[in-house]
Amino acid sequence: MTTPTHPLVGVIMGSKSDWSTMSHTAEMLEQLGIPHEVKVVSAHRTPDLLFSYSEQAAERGIEVIIAGAGGAAHLPGMCAAKTHLPVLGVPVQSAMLSGVDSLLSIVQMPAGIAVATLAIGRAGAVNAALLAGSILGNKYPDIQCAVKNFRETQTSKVLDNPDPRQD
Ligand code: RP5
Numbered sequence: 001m002t003t004p005t006h007p008l009v010g011v012i013m014g015s016k017s018d019w020s021t022m023s024h025t026a027e028m029l030e031q032l033g034i035p036h037e038v039k040v041v042s043a044h045r046t047p048d049l050l051f052s053y054s055e056q057a058a059e060r061g062i063e064v065i066i067a068g069a070g071g072a073a074h075l076p077g078m079c080a081a082k083t084h085l086p087v088l089g090v091p092v093q094s095a096m097l098s099g100v101d102s103l104l105s106i107v108q109m110p111a112g113i114a115v116a117t118l119a120i121g122r123a124g125a126v127n128a129a130l131l132a133g134s135i136l137g138n139k140y141p142d143i144q145c146a147v148k149n150f151r152e153t154q155t156s157k158v159l160d161n162p163d164p165r166q167d
Helices: 016-031 048-055 075-081 100-107 122-137 141-160
Strands: 010-013 034-038 064-070 085-091
Touching: 010 016, 010 122, 016 034, 016 064, 016 085, 016 100, 016 122, 048 075, 064 075, 064 100, 064 122, 075 085, 075 100, 085 100, 085 122, 085 141
Parallel strands: 010 034, 010 064, 064 085
Antiparallel strands: none
C-alpha cells in the first residue's frame, strides 16, 4: 500500500519543555519518510484536550501515537486508555530525578491497558520513531524499506570503520 500523505503518527508531549527530547522523534520520523504531526497535549493542564485528541486520533487517520512526558508522566497511559491505537511512551529526563520518575510512571501500567515504554531521553525518542516505523512497515512497504535501509547504513558505518581511534 502506498504511504499516505496525511499524518500516520501523532507525536504528543506534556509541555514545550519536552521538545528538546521529542524533536529527536520528529527527526527520525522525517528521516524514515513517515508523515507525522507534533503537538503539546498535557494530561494535567489540558485534560479535555487529551481526551478529545486520543478519542479522535484514529478517525483522523493516525495509526500510532508517540507520547513523551516527564515527572509524574501520566500522558501515555491516559492516552492509551482513550484509544485503541498503539501508544509508545517516551520518558523525558526530569530535572529532579533524571527521568527515573518518568520511566516508572510510564512503564508500570497495570494489566489491561498497554503502553510500549522506551528508554529515558534521546535514545527512547529516537527508538520510538523506529518502533513506529516497524509497526507501520507491516502495512506500508516504503516505510519498511526505510527502516531496513536505516539499519543497514548503521551496520555498515560500524563495519566499514572499526578502528575506535578514527572518526
Ligand atoms: C510534564 O511535566 C511534561 O511532560 C514535562 O516533562 C514536565 C515539566 O513541564 P514544564 O513545567 O516544563 O512545563 O507534564
